[in-house]
Amino acid sequence: MSFIEIRNIKKTFNGIEVLKNLNINVEEGTILGILGKSGSGKSVLINMLRGMKDYRPDEGQIIYNIALCPQCLNVEPPSKQGEICKCGSRFEGHEVDFWNSDRQVFAAIRRRISIMLQRTFALYEDDTVIDNVLKSIQGHDEEESTYMAIDLLDLAQMTHRITHIARDLSGGEKQRVVLARQLAKEPMIFLADEPTGTLDPTTAEFIHQALIEGVKAQGLSMVITSHWPEVMRDLSDEVIWLENGEIIQKGNPEAVVESFMEHVPRPQVSEEFKTGGPIIEVQDVKKHYYSIERGVVKAVDGVSLSVNEGEIYGVVGLSGAGKTTLSRLLYGLTDPSSGHINVKLGDQWIDMTQKGPLGRGRVKPYLGILHQEYSLYPHRDVLGNLTESISLELPAEFARIKALYVLNAVGFDENYAEKILHKYHDELSGGERHRVAIAQVLIKEPKIIILDEPTGTMDPITRVQVTDSIKKAREELNQTFLIISHDMDFVMDVCDQASIMRGGKILRTGLPSEVIEDLTPKEKNKMLSNGKTA
Structure with missing residues (x-):
């Protein structure tokens, strides 16, 4: 079932077209990988899907097919249509034009989307690691919330820092706590913009495995950008190669990654340089x-x-x-x-x-x-x-x-x-x-x-x-x-x-x-x- 439909999207910044007539579908429960070099438009698309300020499309639509509770405006993936909401009302199927929707519906959808941005550590610096995660958990009693927080920190391999103050963590450790916080929101869609791009390989592997276990294995829908072919291969069901705001190729992760890597040059071989003292x-x-x-x-x-x-x-x-x-x-x-x-x-x-x-x-x-x-x-x-x-x-x-x-x-x-x-x-x-x-x-x-x-x-x-x-x-x-x-x-x-x-x-x-x-x-x-x- 189509969950996200990107229809004829165009976006221009200061006269430069950064997204050019994009058309993409994301099925519920699948992971879309977006591969491309710096400046290809990956981050712009991620921010647009999240509804971030200044990223409204110039043309086209972002369509979310959702199950919406008419009583409390609770939002779920489209497969929940017809089920009973916790408030007692029945979920109804809706096709929502995200950027042109009612403000309350727009906000309701945004609340169900988690996002990890590159080089952004949105933590409560003076709180402990576990308190940071607990603040993201809603709708559970204290005991359930505590066990849930511990499980998520275990998934992110951060239980050894559970009582540490957030400001004392390294950048890689902060990124792992951010991942646990975002998963604690129990999102219906997970967006990740180069989540391992700035991390050392060990920490990147922790994040990589946590995404496999916490997102892919749970059947969550995800859109992830990365220049790591391993991330594309291991996580994605389909990969899009984006270049200058246009889709160059899409399809099987292995095939798209192979095509992309064929365009990666080798460094120039220079003559031996004579150093001084x-x-x-x-x-x-x-x-x-x-x-x-x-x-x-x-x-x-x-x-x-x-x-x-x-x-x-x-x-x-x-x-x-x-x-x-x-x-x-x-x-x-x-x-x-x-x-x-x-x-x-x-x-x-x-x-x-x-x-x-x-x-x-x-x-x-x-x-x-x-x-x-x-x-x-x-x-x-x-x-x-x-x-x-x-x-x-x-x-x-x-x-x-x-x-x-x-x-x-x-x-x-x-x-x-x-x-x-x-x-x-x-x-x-x-x-x-x-x-x-x-x-x-x-x-x-x-x-x-x-x-x-x-x-x-x-x-x-x-x-x-x-x-x-x-x-x-x-x-x-x-x-x-x-x-x-x-x-x-x-x-x-x-x-x-x-x-x-x-x-x-x-x-x-x-x-x-x-x-x-x-x-x-x-x-x-x-x-x-x-x-x-x-």
Whole structure:
């Protein structure tokens, strides 16, 4: 039975058509996968199905075929038509033109739709994990609600954090609690927009399995976007390949994924780059802190490494290994508990643990960092984000030329880069925002660049473009890169040398192809899941 009917949908933002006459049907109890590179229109469609503000179609209709209780306006899937509602009335079948429906019906349908958005952790930060889930449960007594919350946290593999405060969780843990919260709403439709795109492979696998058990195995209807072929293959009953707002192919997941992957290029093979002498020296650095819930946490525990000028150096490891804390120590955002961090500036070595203009303040203008939880300035367009907002004061025409150059370097073709210069962050897809954030770092031409999970939201095609742009920036500007990543294939494609971290320690340093041999079989399987097969 058709549950959702997308009829002749068109959507334009600032004169750019992002959805072009889409026609899609979703049957009750099935899972539709939407595959496509960044900017293809996936997120726009997901937000439109949820009824999010500013996503009303310009043309066409979103039709929900539902069972509606005329008495209490309770909404159920169409198969419930004729059954008795909890209020005693009988469900009636209705074909609802979602965006043009009565406001009460519109709101009733929205309440029965759960959504997971990329990079969005909608939690009560001061509440415990279980209280966050309990607040989403309606219509059950206290005992039932508690058992239900525990079961959902078990499904998300978060029972070990059940009494922890939400703000103390890692990003991946927060995403798993978000999943439990959304399932607690007992939705009739589950929408997921790149739910594993920004997560390390282990956490992504937790989310992946929870979606299989909590959504697919329960017969829920779902629409999911992803650039992970494994998600499309394992979860979807049908897959649509979306490109520039149009359907390129739809049908069997395996066939569509295979066609999509045929269009993923391999990174360019560049000549061997001759690096200089050491430019970063880290010696026995530790960062320990105390948590009421966890006691003494050894985030970084005696790390030593050396990075050469012009080198692309990778630090790899699964979530919780200490990679992000190490990047913050190197940039001077966090002070170490002990140890030494020195960066070479000209002929002098600067102590990064020394504060002030004579210490790390001298180096900061020559450093660039992309945080895992990056953000753009919401009240500036793309051009503003790449210039005035980061104190890059240039003549107007030169600023525009330089912005176009750096956008091209991170994978936007010249015509599209021109079109997005005056777009704001909420008019870009998640992957596009990510690339603009990388451009924001590159445009200042820093001597040393730290990138924390630079491929998190990227589709395979964009990942290759970013790989090539990093190599190009190194060759043209002699920049040094330190890349924090869980994507081993990306590290093998772009890095000259890599270190593997586990439990706050560096276990081995060497060529990426050598370092991979020290991964456990489980780590190796997960850290290679994003690359050639993804």
